[in-house]
Amino acid sequence: MSDPRPPPPPPLRFARAVPDGDDRERLVCGDCGFVLYDNPKIVVGSVVRWGNKILMCRRAIDPRKGFWTLPAGYLELNESTRAGAEREAWEEARAKIAIESLLAIYDITRLSQVQLIYRAKLLDPAVSAGPESLEVALFGWDEIPWDDIAFPSVRWALYHEHEVEMGGDPAPRGNPPTDDPAAPQGL
Amino acid sequence: MSDPRPPPPPPLRFARAVPDGDDRERLVCGDCGFVLYDNPKIVVGSVVRWGNKILMCRRAIDPRKGFWTLPAGYLELNESTRAGAEREAWEEARAKIAIESLLAIYDITRLSQVQLIYRAKLLDPAVSAGPESLEVALFGWDEIPWDDIAFPSVRWALYHEHEVEMGGDPAPRGNPPTDDPAAPQGL
Numbered sequence: 239m240s241d242p243r244p245p246p247p248p249p250l251r252f253a254r255a256v257p258d259g260d261d262r263e264r265l266v267c268g269d270c271g272f273v274l275y276d277n278p279k280i281v282v283g284s285v286v287r288w289g290n291k292i293l294m295c296r297r298a299i300d301p302r303k304g305f306w307t308l309p310a311g312y313l314e315l316n317e318s319t320r321a322g323a324e325r326e327a328w329e330e331a332r333a334k335i336a337i338e339s340l341l342a343i344y345d346i347t348r349l350s351q352v353q354l355i356y357r358a359k360l361l362d363p364a365v366s367a368g369p370e371s372l373e374v375a376l377f378g379w380d381e382i383p384w385d386d387i388a389f390p391s392v393r394w395a396l397y398h399e400h401e402v403e404m405g406g407d408p409a410p411r412g413n414p415p416t417d418d419p420a421a422p423q424g425l
Numbered sequence: 426m427s428d429p430r431p432p433p434p435p436p437l438r439f440a441r442a443v444p445d446g447d448d449r450e451r452l453v454c455g456d457c458g459f460v461l462y463d464n465p466k467i468v469v470g471s472v473v474r475w476g477n478k479i480l481m482c483r484r485a486i487d488p489r490k491g492f493w494t495l496p497a498g499y500l501e502l503n504e505s506t507r508a509g510a511e512r513e514a515w516e517e518a519r520a521k522i523a524i525e526s527l528l529a530i531y532d533i534t535r536l537s538q539v540q541l542i543y544r545a546k547l548l549d550p551a552v553s554a555g556p557e558s559l560e561v562a563l564f565g566w567d568e569i570p571w572d573d574i575a576f577p578s579v580r581w582a583l584y585h586e587h588e589v590e591m592g593g594d595p596a597p598r599g600n601p602p603t604d605d606p607a608a609p610q611g612l
Contacts, residue, residue: 251456277467277502278467280464280465314464315464315537316534316535316537318534320532320599345505345506348503350503354530354539408596410597
């Protein structure tokens with residue numbers, strides 16, 4: 239899950255100003271007047287099942303290189319959220335998946351990021367590391383490397399997936415009651 | 426629902442190029458090298474109930490000025506999706522609402538837009554037009570101005586809300602099977 243490369247700083251020629259017809263400051267280029275409407279970004283990802291195992295990827299890139307995550311990344315222009323989650327599973331784990339239902343929407347307001355995490359089934363267990371992964375693996379619930387998880391929202395998604403698998407309400411989850419990264423420790 | 430002001434064209438000094446470490450073309454400023462990571466935008470909105478009536482707003486701005494919509498708009502930086510939907514209800518209809526559950530996620534891929542539409546209850550019927558609305562109204566199902574709806578996704582959301590109110594599956598909906606704007610005609 240790319241919680242992600244931080245956005246590059248705007249160039250020095252940009253300054254904060256309220257454009258005509260707007261009600262809040264935006265970054266405007268002092269040279270050419272270009273207005274940067276910088277809105278939150280969408281991350282799409284999935285918790286992918288093969289039998290009673292879950293697909294995870296060990297990150298080959300910063301931030302959190304070497305830690306375990308779920309296949310996820312930024313939605314691209316003109317892409318549906320389900321297609322984006324499928325693309326990320328392929329790019330990061332060479333995994334062909336079938337999206338099922340929406341597991342959770344996480345608001346990462348500090349990073350201006352909304353994560354849409356789907357439940358999915360793996361269609362073929364022949365997975366392998368894509369360029370952004372060091373390795374990929376299918377873990378049973380008692381094999382998940384809880385001490386080496388890349389981001390809090392990966393832990394939340396695994397926790398919520400486990401709740402649903404145990405017969406819990408299938409309605410999409412949101413952030414856990416506290417944003418404390420230590421909140422749901424394992425299961 | 427702001428399906429929305431189209432994005433301004435990029436200034437002439439931007440050209441398409443693949444930045445280092447990326448795998449697709451982005452707009453890059455030829456003067457200063459600024460990379461515009463232009464990802465889809467998130468629209469947050471709500472279907473707001475007061476008893477058996479639904480809150481709607483008649484648009485005071487283009488596109489679709491004079492047509493009826495639901496309170497919705499772009500999510501802002503560092504804002505949660507529920508807080509954004511509440512803010513839009515206030516800005517467009519001076520409506521204080523309580524968000525309940527997620528009604529639908531609509532992928533508007535043509536506009537690179539993801540719409541998150543919540544179900545909500547109105548907390549006080551004293552609503553009034555905000556600066557982007559000509560008027561606001563509470564309509565019963567048989568009073569909704571079906572011939573003067575601003576955008577297809579407004580029609581979808583009303584249709585899906587009605588399904589849920591009639592006892593249908595409360596799981597969040599997606600786009601109707603066809604993107605034909607004429608698809609669900611009224612109810």
